[in-house]
Amino acid sequence: MRTYITPTQDATIYQRYPSSNSGLDEILEVGKLIKPLDGNNMYASGSVRALINFDIASGSAYPSTAKYYLKLYLATANDVNRYQEIEAYPVSRSWVEGSGYFYQDVQNATDGVSWQSASADQLWATSGSDFTTAVSGTVTLSAFPLTDIRIEVTDIIAPVVSGSNTTPWNGLLLKFPTTDEQDSRNKGNLKFFSSNTHTVFGPRLEIVWSSQSFSTGSLKPIPNSNITVTPKNLKEAYTQGEIDKIYFVVRDPYPDKRYDEKQRYRNQYYFPSESYYRIVDQVSGVVLQDFDPYSAIDCDATGSYITLDTTGLDVNRYYDIDLKIKRGGLVFFPEFTYTFKVDNDD
Numbered sequence: 001m002r003t004y005i006t007p008t009q010d011a012t013i014y015q016r017y018p019s020s021n022s023g024l025d026e027i028l029e030v031g032k033l034i035k036p037l038d039g040n041n042m043y044a045s046g047s048v049r050a051l052i053n054f055d056i057a058s059g060s061a062y063p064s065t066a067k068y069y070l071k072l073y074l075a076t077a078n079d080v081n082r083y084q085e086i087e088a089y090p091v092s093r094s095w096v097e098g099s100g101y102f103y104q105d106v107q108n109a110t111d112g113v114s115w116q117s118a119s120a121d122q123l124w125a126t127s128g129s130d131f132t133t134a135v136s137g138t139v140t141l142s143a144f145p146l147t148d149i150r151i152e153v154t155d156i157i158a159p160v161v162s163g164s165n166t167t168p169w170n171g172l173l174l175k176f177p178t179t180d181e182q183d184s185r186n187k188g189n190l191k192f193f194s195s196n197t198h199t200v201f202g203p204r205l206e207i208v209w210s211s212q213s214f215s216t217g218s219l220k221p222i223p224n225s226n227i228t229v230t231p232k233n234l235k236e237a238y239t240q241g242e243i244d245k246i247y248f249v250v251r252d253p254y255p256d257k258r259y260d261e262k263q264r265y266r267n268q269y270y271f272p273s274e275s276y277y278r279i280v281d282q283v284s285g286v287v288l289q290d291f292d293p294y295s296a297i298d299c300d301a302t303g304s305y306i307t308l309d310t311t312g313l314d315v316n317r318y319y320d321i322d323l324k325i326k327r328g329g330l331v332f333f334p335e336f337t338y339t340f341k342v343d344n345d346d
Contacts, residue, residue, distance in 0.1 A: 001211040002294045004204045004312020007195040009097035009171075010052040011113050013129065015045055018115040021100030026197045027075060028052070030086055030174050031189040032181075044184035049128060050192070051091060051113060053171030054205045058163040066209040068157040069150050070137070070172065072192040073201035077146045080188035085177055086149065088137040090156050091170040092130045093118055131173045134166075135159070146190070150206070157205075200284050200314055208294040212273070217301030219270040222325075225332040227269065228253040229323065232303070237341040238310045246321075247305040248297075271297050271304040274326035282318040282339060291324045308340075315344045 012022045012029045016038065034046040052070070070088060096119040098112010111120045116127050124130050137153040153172065159165035180186045193201040232247040250269040276291040289295055297304050306321075313319060318341050323334050 001307065001309070002206065002208045002289055003309045004206055004288075005054045005056070006205075006312060007203050008053050008055050010050065010195050010203065011095075011097050012048060012050050012102065012194075013113060013115040014102070015047045015115050015128065016042070017102070018127065019110065019117070020102055021098035021109050021112040021114050022102035023096075023098030023100055023109070023112040024196055025100075025102050025104065026194055027103060028072070028174075028192045028194045028203070029189065030192070031080070031176055032187050033189055040187075041184050043187050044182055047128065047176065047181040048189065050174040051095060051129060051171055052174070052195075052203055053091075053095075056157060056160050056169055056205075058160065058165075060161045062161055062207055063209050063211075064158075064162065066154075066158070066161070066207055067152065068154045069206040069208070070153050071148065071150050071204045071206050073148045073203075074146060075191040075193055075201075077190045078188070080141065080146060080190060081180075081186060082141075082144060084141045084180070084188055086139050086141070086151065086190075087175055087177055088151050088153050088156065089131040089133060089173045089175075090135065090165075090167060091173050092132045092167050093122075093124075094168075094170050095119060095129070129173050132167055149192075153205075200281050200286055200317065202314075204312055210293060210296075212293075212296040213298045213300065214273050215300050216270050219268055219299070219301070219303065222250060222269040222271065222327065223252075225325070225327070225330070225334075226253060227251065227334060229334045229336040231321075231338050234321075234338055234340060237343050238308070239345050240313065240315050240342050241311050241345070243307065243309045243311070245305050246308050247303050250304060268303065270299045271323075271325055272327050273299075275304070276324045277306050278322050278324070279313075280320045280322065281314075282320050288313065288319070297323075310342050313342045315342050317342060 028050040029048045032046045033048045034042045095113040100109035135155045137151045139151040160169045195202050230249045234246050275297040276295045279289040323336050
């Protein structure tokens with residue numbers, strides 16, 4: 001099973017611009033940035049960090065086996081070292097996103113988080129934000145050209161969900177390791193889309209756990225890859241947050257003719273247990289849920305089905321469902337693409 005949570009607030013803080021708030025910017029930055037007139041040596045004090053928060057309540061309905069990943073979509077990257085690490089830490093005090101901009105240069109608001117302040121009237125105890133290093137998440141940028149990143153933050157968030165955390169939940173801080181921040185030779189800068197982006201590339205907290213249920217009853221296994229697949233109850237549109245079971249009718253495309261009273265399409269099959277689905281944004285082609293064990297297709301006596309969770313999908317957009325079937329060591333993709341829309345609840 002897989003679901004997503006979108007941020008409640010996010011912002012970037014700049015060491016060389018200690019009072020600047022960027023709460024409404026469409027970009028989140030991590031790495032280094034200096035003022036135009038600074039020399040290269042100032043990269044040692046030109047750190048850039050990102051803060052991001054999600055609404056996570058103690059006792060949330062996620063199993064203890066769930067894993068948590070922060071997904072960030074890359075906009076641009078400059079001068080990033082190969083195998084650069086990005087660290088994630090839990091922020092140890094509350095902060096306010098604010099209404100300022102950095103790149104748009106519309107306003108330099110003072111009502112939110114900055115390098116020196118957590119909010120308009122509260123300074124950080126330590127400039128650059130207050131955070132705890134007791135637990136963390138790390139990702140190494142090993143792929144070049146650089147791509148979007150996915151940081152596992154299970155060790156940080158699982159205790160929040162279970163209620164065993166010792167520090168109140170205030171979101172995540174993203175930064176380069178301290179040695180890299182203090183290294184004037186490190187000039188790496190990564191820009192990711194923020195929650196204020198007008199694209200489909202906003203940050204997400206991905207929550208996954210194994211939940212496949214597989215009981216075939218009197219159904220028959222598919223005889224070969226020559227099958228026809230039709231969704232039995234897929235709706236044209238879903239309200240964001242709606243969760244629904246989508247059953248598939250799996251049958252022969254051209255059944256043998258019979259001169260009796262039995263239905264020609266009497267054979268109803270089920271997909272093998274190693275069958276998966278994915279969800280793709282129709283216009284952008286962004287894969288929001290890929291083929292993996294967390295998107296395994298379930299089965300009961302009625303037929304094969306998926307549990308569609310629209311919680312983290314953007315509204316007023318169309319999505320495609322694709323299938324991947326593994327049978328007898330062979331993998332095939334049925335000629336099946338069905339589309340649905342996600343609406344808001346207005």
